[in-house]
Amino acid sequence: MDNLQSLKRQVEQCLLTHQPNPQETISMYQFHVDFYGHLLSWLKAQSTYPQFYFNLRDSAEKLCAIGKVRSFSEVFSANQFVQQSGFTLIGGLTFDGASCFYLPRLLFQQQQNRLTLSVFIDNQVAFSEEKAAIAPLLDNLARYMAFDDIHSNRLQLIDQAHNQAAWCNMVQSALQALQHTELNKVVLANASDFQCIPALNAKDFLRESELVNTHCYHFLFAQDAERCFVGSSPECLYQRQDNHLITEALAGTAFVHHDTQQNQQQADWLLHDSKNQYENWLVVEGICQNLKHYAQNIDVSPLSIKQLRQVQHLYRQIFVELAPHIGDDRCLQAIHPTAAISGLPQQIAIDFIQKTEKFDRTWYAGTLGFISPQRAEFCVTIRSAIIEHNKIRVFAGAGIVEGSDPLLEWQEIERKAMGLISLLQSTTTQ
Template identity: 55%
Template sequence: MFESLAEKVKSHQVNPQSPMISVFQLEIAEFGDLLAWMKGQDTFPQYYLNFRDSVRKIAAIGKVRSFSDEISAQHFVASQDLTLVGGMTFAKQGHFWLPRLMIEQNAQGVRISVYMDNQADGAQEKREALNALKTLQHFTALEPLKQQVKLVSQKANQAQWCSWVERALIAIQQNKLTKVVLANESQFESAQPINAKDFLAESEKQNTGCYHFLYAENADCTFVGSTPERLFKRQGPQVKTEALAGTALMSDDEQQNQQQAAWLLQDRKNDEENLFVVKDICDNLQNVVTQVNVGKVELKQLRRVQHLRRQIEATLKPEFSDAACLQAIHPTAAVSGLPQQKAIAFLQNSENFDRTWYAGTLGVMSKQQGEFCVTIRCAFIEQNKIRIFAGAGIVEGSVPLLEWQEIERKASGLLTLLSSGE
C-alpha cells in the first residue's frame, strides 16, 4: 500500500527550483488504531492529539525542522503552508516542529505525509524518510492496564497545600490578587513499567468529551493527558475559545450529579471565578480582534468533575493568526490567575516545583487553521513512575480543605485508569 510513497521518495531529486520542504502524501480510507501504531514506534519525538469536538486525530514521529518560539513557527507556516505540531509550556517556552511522518485521521479518511528538508543532506534525508515509511507496518496491540500503584511523594501534603491556599486568600483580601490557581504534583510507583499508549487508550475510553494528547521527546519520559479545556480553535480569521472554571462533583449517583449541577449554576463564588477568566481572555484579545461575543454559562460534565463554561467567539484582525492567539490567551486565568503577572509571581514563590508542560498548551498550527488545548488532567510517565498534576482556582470564599479535595478528585480521574483492567 505504501510502496508508491517510497518510490516517490527514492526518485526525488533536488534542483534549484525545489521548494524548501518536499512533501509526499498518500490518502487512504483507513489505517488502524493510531495509538497502537505509536506503541510500535521507537523514533522520537512522538506526538499524538485526539481532538475534543471532532473525529480528527493526528499522530507524528520524527522531526525535520524545529522552532523555539511561536513567531518563527508562524513565519514558517505562512511561507510554506505546512502543518506544525507542538506548543508552549506554562512558562511560555515554545516547542514547535515539522514531523518526519504525520498521519491524520478525519471523517473523510486518512492522510499520510512524509517530509524531507531540501536544504539538508539529501542522502540522509532520503534514508530517514524511507525509514519513516517502513514504520507504517509496525503496530503493537494495546493492552488493559492492571497495575497497582502506591503514592511515593507529593510536592505538598494536605497541610502544606492548605497553607498555600491560606497565603493566597490573604493576598486576595489585601487586593493583591483576584484569583490564583494553585497546583500540586503527586508521584506514584508501580511494580511494572507503565505503558503511556495503553494508559492514554484507557483514558480515551473513560474520559470522554476531552482532548487526548501524548508528547515524548525521548524514550525516557512521556507527557500524556486528557483535558476538557480548549485554548482556542481558529478557522481562517474566526477564533473560538472558552472560559472553563468553577467546579463541582461528579459521581455514579445521577441524582447527586443533578443536585451538584444545579448548585454549581447558582453558586456565586464559582460563577465569579468563571467570569474572571472570561474578562481576562476578552481583555487580552482586544488588540488582535475586531469583535468578541461571549455565550451563556453552561455545564461541561466529565467523569469525576463538572465545570462551568462560557464559550467565546472572536474575529481576528487580518494581520494576526495563531501566534497572536497563543501570546494573548496562554496561560489563561483558568490555570494561572489574575492579575496574570502577579498571580504567576505568587505561584513561583509558593509552589515548590516546575510546572513545565502542566497547564501549558499543545496543538497544531497551519495556514488555514489552528487548534490548541490546555494541558491539564495530565501526567509524566517514566518507566514505572507516574507524576500526576492537578490544580484549583482560589478566589475570595475558597475553603482550603475543600480545594484540597477538589485537586485530589481531579488527579483521581487519571490515577484510577491504572487499575481499569482488573
C-alpha cells in the same frame, strides 16, 4: 493493516523518483488510504522520536507524528514558517511560555476512516542523508502493536509536592494575598508521584483514558524514549478557522455523583454559587481583555455546565472575529495562560505560583496542538501526567478566589487527579 503496507510501498517509490528542487527548501509528499486501525497502536510500535499524538475533542480528527525536520523555539518564527510554507506545525507552549514547535518527518491526519500521510524532505540537506534518516521510519511504517491491559498495574504513592497540610497552608497564603494585594485569583496545583508496577506504557495508558474520559482532548508528547507527557483535557485553549476564533472559560467545579438526582443538585448549585460564578467570570474577563486589541468583535455565550467523568465545570464559550493579519503567534501569546490555569492579574498570579509551588509545571497547564495557514487548534494541558520508566507524576490544580476553603480545594484536586489515577484498578497509598 494492509493499507499501511500500501503506504510504505508508495513512500518507497516516491523516494526512488525524488529530485530535490533547489527552489523548495522542503518538499512535501502526501498519500491517502482508508484506515481502520488506531494511530496510538501504530505509535506504540515506533522507535523514532519525537512522538506526538493529538485526538481532538469536538471532532473525529486525530493527528499523529514522528521525527523532526525543522524546529522553532519562538512562536513568531513558527507562525512565519507556516504562512510562508503552507505546512502544518505541531507543538505548543509550556506553562511559563517556552515555545516548542516543529515540522515532523511523518505526519498522519485521520478523519473518520480516511488517513492522510505527509512526508517531509529537507532539500537543504544532502538527499543521501535524508534517505538514511527516513529509512528506519519506513522499516516500521507498516508495524503496529496491540494495546496491553493496564488494570492489573498497581500504583503506590511515593511523594507529593504538597501534602494536605502543606496544601492548606499554601491556599491560606493565597487567600491572604487576595486580601492584601492586587491578586484577584490564583490557580494552585499539586504534583503526586507514584511508582507503577509493572512499568506503564504511555500509549496503553492514554488509550484507556480515551475510552472512559470522553468529551476531552487526548494528547501525547515524547521528545525522547525516557519521558512521555500524556493527558485527557476537557479544556480548549482555542480553535481558529481563518479569522474566526472560539475560546472558552472552564472554571468553577463541583463533583459528579453516580446518583442522577445528586448530580443535578450539584449542577444547580454550581450554576447559582456566587464564588464559582465569580471564578468563571474572571477567566472570561481575562481572555476578553487580552484579545480586544486583536479582535473586531467578541461575543460571550450564557453560562452552562460541562460534565465530565469525575467533576463538572461552569462553562462559557467566547466567539472572536480576529482583525486582519492577526496570526496564531499573537493569539497564543494573548490567551495563554488563561486565568483558568494561572489567575488574575496574570503576571502577579504567575509570580505567586512560581514563588509558592514546590515543583516545575513544565508542560502541565501549558498548551499543545497544531498550526496551519487556514486553521489551528490547541488544548490546555491539564488532567495530565508525566510517565518515566516505572514512575508517573500526576498533576491537578484548583482556582483560589476569595471565599475558597482550603480543605474543599484539596478535595477538588484529589478528585481531578482521579480522572487519570482511577484508570489503574489497584491503587495503594504511601
